[in-house]
Ligand SMILES: CCCCCCCC/C=C\CCC/C=C/C(=O)SCCNC(=O)CCNC(=O)[C@H](O)C(C)(C)COP(=O)(O)OP(=O)(O)OC[C@H]1O[C@@H](n2cnc3c(N)ncnc32)[C@H](O)[C@@H]1OP(=O)(O)O
């Protein structure tokens with residue numbers, strides 16, 4: 001064990017294990033998670049070559065092999081609970097995407113949410129036995145965001161009781177779906193439904209694309225891989241062109257919308273039910289943001305205690321780089337963010353399960369809140385986590401740039417979350433739409449509920465101006481509940497500002513849509529402030545559940561840092577809302593510095609509490625034992641370029657060049 005790391009762990013003021021239990025949701029869950037992780041770690045089938053040294057095709061093949069292994073092994077061990085499957089996959093996949101991931105995260109959930117009982121009886125057993133391997137094909141080359149404009153058509157032919165699927169233009173070719181290029185034999189295709197000469201908008205269809213058995217593309221299906229990307233090397237994101245592909249009427253997913261044998265169309269109770277799987281993934285991605293940023297922080301903080309560089313005091317040994325205040329300022333707010341996102345991820349998951357439970361019972365009343373919250377939090381957390389991973393990488397200096405740190409891999413595989421499942425800006429604008437609707441309702445005296453209920457207070461205050469002016473608005477920077485209140489007021493002010501901006505634009509005789517576009521910066525800012533408030537509020541509420549005083553104190557400091565750092569980053573908003581005064585700006589910095597010093601001695605324990613096994617991090621810099629340099633040398637020696645002492649290119653190009661000049 002590296003002596004610096006050992007000292008850090010010995011100096012921690014709280015019991016790391018207790019904090020791990022809180023993160024896992026109880027000691028029994030920690031025990032079971034570790035038990036499952038040991039199944040993978042002790043399994044020679046999962047001891048594979050470092051993916052960094054493989055070509056893309058080899059990486060894809062290794063990932064497919066791993067997917068197949070995971071399925072077989074989990075069945076063998078009887079692992080079927082969704083949380084346990086998740087534990088198993090997290091350790092087996094590390095920070096790499098899963099080759100047949102789309103089958104699990106989109107194909108199966110879409111079947112479960114949109115199939116009739118008869119369809120479920122047919123497709124679920126096939127999908128669960130992997131006779132059918134599926135993907136979710138929505139995005140087209142020409143349209144990803146604006147899905148109402150998708151061009152793929154599904155035209156009902158009553159004579160044969162079939163739908164005929166077509167990609168009428170180049171821009172209508174399905175583009176991007178994961179696992180579409182080579183892995184899947186079926187796709188859930190989102191297409192414009194035509195029946196009795198009328199278009200009824202987007203609907204989901206199960207389309208066989210490769211023959212079961214031979215895996216050859218079926219007639220009329222042009223399918224393949226879209227080529228190398230920024231990351232996601234393991235995934236065959238694909239293209240799909242459909243040329244008069246016929247599928248039976250029963251292949252339209254008909255739980256809600258239906259086409260009768262005579263071609264009559266029956267409307268669903270809400271046309272947004274087709275979008276349900278996207279809402280599911282957006283809700284889950286919030287927790288994935290926590291995972292990605294907590295991994296990056298673990299690597300960067302452990303390394304920052306092992307790495308010694310430069311000189312703090314003349315003549316003294318080089319200090320640990322985490323002792324530089326600037327290094328703490330880069331990393332500790334991100335550590336606080338990782339904790340905040342973890343608790344918000346848990347909340348989002350529970351909220352998703354609660355509201356979809358109601359939806360399944362026919363109560364759609366909370367669908368707009370779920371959509372707005374999942375869209376906004378998905379965007380907020382993925383943006384922050386993406387930028388944060390990059391900060392972690394740069395905080396490791398040159399070694400952060402090497403794949404041996406794992407940070408480049410974490411970044412390239414995480415950053416597409418800002419784009420997929422709804423491009424982030426567009427998601428923020430969806431949340432803004434809900435905020436403005438809620439604002440209008442609250443202003444008209446109608447009570448709004450859920451996470452936007454603070455807008456009720458705002459409308460009450462407007463009715464009683466004397467109370468507002470009597471209220472002291474300035475935030476107490478040392479008091480967390482005062483900070484939560486400040487975030488709430490900031491959010492309501494920015495929602496109000498966006499609403500007023502929209503009103504002004506509308507008065508300039510613009511259409512509603514043009515007015516919306518002309519104030520979309522304000523709208524995104526309002527959504528951002530709303531999400532920030534939700535996160536600060538949820539983090540603080542979590543503290544009330546923590547019984548152990550030492551752990552409570554460590555988490556309290558983190559929550560305080562998270563809230564205060566947000567004030568520091570958004571001083572303009574807080575000043576504009578009258579929540580902060582110019583003289584307080586120095587206090588913000590002062591208070592931040594105090595918190596950094598308070599958290600610094602616990603930083604290794606705080607990342608240890610995430611309990612990432614070395615096998616999951618796969619990072620030389622983030623090793624638990626801190627033996628970085630020996631292992632870095634060993635890792636580099638494995639590079640394919642080092643397999644011969646003299647590379648072939650020397651004989652082919654350099655030697656002839658030397659002989660000519
Ligand atoms: C165990 C799980 C682990 C999870 C781990 C995850 C990692 C997975 C790893 C890799 C997988 C990557 C897979 C990627 C897949 C994809 O990317 S699939 C494609 C995703 N595509 C999108 O997200 C497209 C984004 N666009 C849209 O969603 C929509 O077009 C839109 C921008 C929302 C606009 O929709 P539309 O034009 O139909 O609607 P509007 O006119 O704007 O609004 C009409 C009203 O409808 C409301 N609305 C919109 N969407 C929804 C919804 N989903 N649910 C409920 N309500 C919705 C909207 O707010 C409007 O309401 P209003 O009229 O009352 O204001």
Ligand SMILES: Cc1cc2nc3c(=O)[nH]c(=O)nc-3n(C[C@H](O)[C@H](O)[C@H](O)COP(=O)(O)OP(=O)(O)OC[C@H]3O[C@@H](n4cnc5c(N)ncnc54)[C@H](O)[C@@H]3O)c2cc1C
Nearest residue numbers: 137138139143144145176177178416419420421422423425
């Ligand atoms: C790794 C990866 C995996 C994917 N997997 C799948 C999959 O499995 N299945 C699938 O169907 N798709 C998948 N996708 C596609 C993905 O869902 C889309 O890329 C995504 O929805 C964004 O759409 P777009 O690419 O058309 O972006 P665009 O909409 O073209 O966005 C480009 C820019 O335009 C801006 N913009 C667009 N519309 C608006 C607006 N209304 N207001 C303001 N600004 C706007 C955006 O903010 C952005 O800055 C995947 C993508 C990636 C990168």
